[in-house]
Amino acid sequence: MGTLVEEIFSRQLGRAVEAGEIVLLDVDYIMSHDNTTPLAIKAFREIGKPMRDPAKAVIHFDHAYPAPNQLAAENQQKIVRFIQEQNMPHFYHRGVCHQVMIEEGFVRPGGVVIGADSHTVTYGALGCFSTGLGSSEIGAAWVTGKAWFKVPETILVRLEGAARPGVFSKDVMLHIAGRMGMDGATYRSLEFAGSYIDALAVHERIVFANMSVEIGAKCGLIAPDERTFEYLRRETKARPPYEQFEAVQPRYERVFEVNVSALEPQVACHPDVDQVKPLSEVAGLPIDQVYIGTCTNARFEDLALAASILKGRQVSRFTRTLVTPASQTIYEKALAAGLIQVFLDAGCTVNAPGCGACIGRHGGILAPGERAFTTMNRNFIGRMGSPEAEIYLGSPAAAAATAIEGRIADPRKYMG
Template identity: 40%
Template sequence: MAGRTISDKVIDAHSADDDGTAAYRLVRVDAVLGHDATTALLIDDFERRGLTIWDRDRVLLTNDHFSPPSTIEYADISNKFLRFARDNQVTNLMLDRGICHQLLVEHRLCQPGGLVVGADSHTVMGGGIGTCATGMGATDILFTLVTGTTWLRRPETIAVRFHGELPPTSSGRDIVLELLRLLGESGAQYRCLEFHDESRPKLSQDDRFAVANMAVELGAKFGVFVPDEVTADYCVRRDGELLATPVLPDADAVYERVLDIDLSALDARIARPYSPGNVVPVSEVESVSISTAFLGSCSSGRLEDIRDAAEEVAGRAVHPAVRFIVIPASVEVFKQALRAGYVETLTDAGATFNHSSCGACGGIDKGVLGADDVCVSTSNRNFRGRMGHWDSRTYLASARTVARAALLGRIGPDLYRNEGAR
């Protein structure tokens, strides 16, 4: 029998049918994730059919798109969602606590070797700790909420091996942008990206979440890190102990392709409008004045991102023509940043902190772009109209790059060459 990958083993372990050769497998899930914007789409069908949730303890619901609501329409959607969660006595309702994907990885429902589905594409971020997590549409989530099962086609797996030492000015954001440069937006279509961290020192957990989060931008079904000591340390700090046995690939696992990435050679990357795959090194990007710098979203609103930005702006001032908006990925991240002094450092430099939520990332609120705005952002998508007006332009980059651009008032090839700008 051929060796199995992580996703092979997780799907087999969660199988609810007997035919291991079938193209599609009925599988039991460990948890379901939902947020206000998409969960609201299934409520009418759920109630009209008189359905019940299969296990209220295995559902995590959070209002993150409309938190707090900025319009009457958003308030009505949010209230409908909250009523649904309370009427169905969902155990894990997180009210105004942050972005659902960050709250998922902060919760013990997300475990190495687990299988999680969510009503949002970036649920894949759970793969940062070795969870097979994926997003699905509202109809699929309705089925899973009621049955605790879903149908999956077994994906082929691409192994991505990281080695070398990541430069101090680079981060997980630069890694995943480099993968997008190499593979493009469909380079891992319905594949599992299995990340093997052979770097020294190992990538931090925040870096791993950044990579896993944007695996879906490559088309991946799962983006899973092979669990190791970094994973174990994170889970112990979060849960007090290891609650699950990590699932590892077989030594002779069969991969569709193996991709080796030398992190030592990786400098800062940036994705130009209007595609996350339109990636070049920052050293090759055209010089463009910006009006907005955005640090936030589920892809890069974590503590290390806020730390990197604070290091760049300490004792300096944001360019007078730039609005620098910071939204921590969760209230817990915000509290950590407060304790570390990063919030004060960034605020003193001219940054504006907003409540933990999706905010401008999806063009919802708290920094939406106008027609003439040019933004450099840590969000995960820069399609036309994604962050606001159709004519606005968004460049995707790391938190450090965003902070440097906020200070200079522009992006350009000298952003890292000119160390006097730091």
């Protein structure tokens, strides 16, 4: 009974829970990466108790990998020693943690995953309760195997209609962020539903869950359906049976409705995710760097979409265009499908999978006065390097069109 988050928590605890209650949950997996693991190790050591189950921990190197400087290298060296010392079986350097978590089978409908990264909410697209916590709680969860939560109230985001050509889930999510604002869903669970979601491919659904934290949400959930199960079977190592459930007589705090059919391509403008405008209002703005990457929009289908626009064309001479597949698996698929060749022929730079440029670590730092157009989820001041640089967010199609023109451009011009 209840909303999706109440359903998941109730199933996990074996008793009905309601919004407002405080619950202590057993977690399936505890995720952390090279940036957040060092403080988790510090907390773990200070607690001074043994690790409950090393197989619950999953550690990724993706934020600054391969290490761009000696300090990062030393951090990673310490983490590797810790993994060896604690006999932790799950250690990856195969790309952006959230994509690898899904691919490697750590995410399942009805599951509970915590991670020391705000975009841990991503797994909600597959019906898994997942949320970001700080490093101390990760260190604590290594000891206890548990985490506490206040069962959140839920906002239903009902998306009806069909998107026009050139409009993708990223455009729809940016529109939602623009209307709800950066604290529009603080502490809330977001449930994405409606005819648009029902018909939407899972790689596009992931964008909604991924960006739910940008408007403050604790989680962003989509009820698992046949598309979910098919995706899990085809794209991940998570094996059936999969839990099937839906919201049952849910009580929503409010319902937020969007007519998707009415939308045109959207852009989040410098310097906040909720500064959203129709792309047409900012078209023509000169761009120094285009970045197609991150946990939001660097899946195989995103790369295929960008490549379909870039094929046989050249990126603008003074617009650095970086393509970073979200994972090694995606990189391999893109290679096999000829997408990497398309990017290289068009004059793009293809980077190793990881988060580097999105957090201003390496592989695409901006100079003062530069302006980037990216497929990222956040455009905060200083995010990609200089605090005097500007970041604009949009879909992979808009990013590819922008790369060709060197100015923010409407992707529909280049779509068949």
